[in-house]
Amino acid sequence: MTDLFASRPDTVADPARRAVAITPDDGADLPWVSRALYVGQGGDLRVTMADGDVVTLEALPGGAIYPLRVGRVHASGTSAGSVVALG
Numbered sequence: 001m002t003d004l005f006a007s008r009p010d011t012v013a014d015p016a017r018r019a020v021a022i023t024p025d026d027g028a029d030l031p032w033v034s035r036a037l038y039v040g041q042g043g044d045l046r047v048t049m050a051d052g053d054v055v056t057l058e059a060l061p062g063g064a065i066y067p068l069r070v071g072r073v074h075a076s077g078t079s080a081g082s083v084v085a086l087g
Contacts, residue, residue: 019086047068049068
């Protein structure tokens with residue numbers, strides 16, 4: 001598959017190049033810090049941000065992409081589902 005943009009350096013504002021489905025886990029980091037998260041099923045999302053802050057984002061609507069640089073999605077405190085990390 002030809003990627004016409006392969007030689008261009010990525011910035012945070014560029015579209016995602018990769019994605020991985022997330023199983024929330026209190027003890028495991030994501031394979032890489034996300035550029036954004038897609039939340040398929042709404043609810044609360046407890047995350048560790050790229051700088052180490054832990055926060056719960058409450059009542060997120062489903063079917064949306066959130067521009068969050070996240071290193072971990074926690075199981076405890078998370079009721080949202082079908083979470084995908086975009087990078």
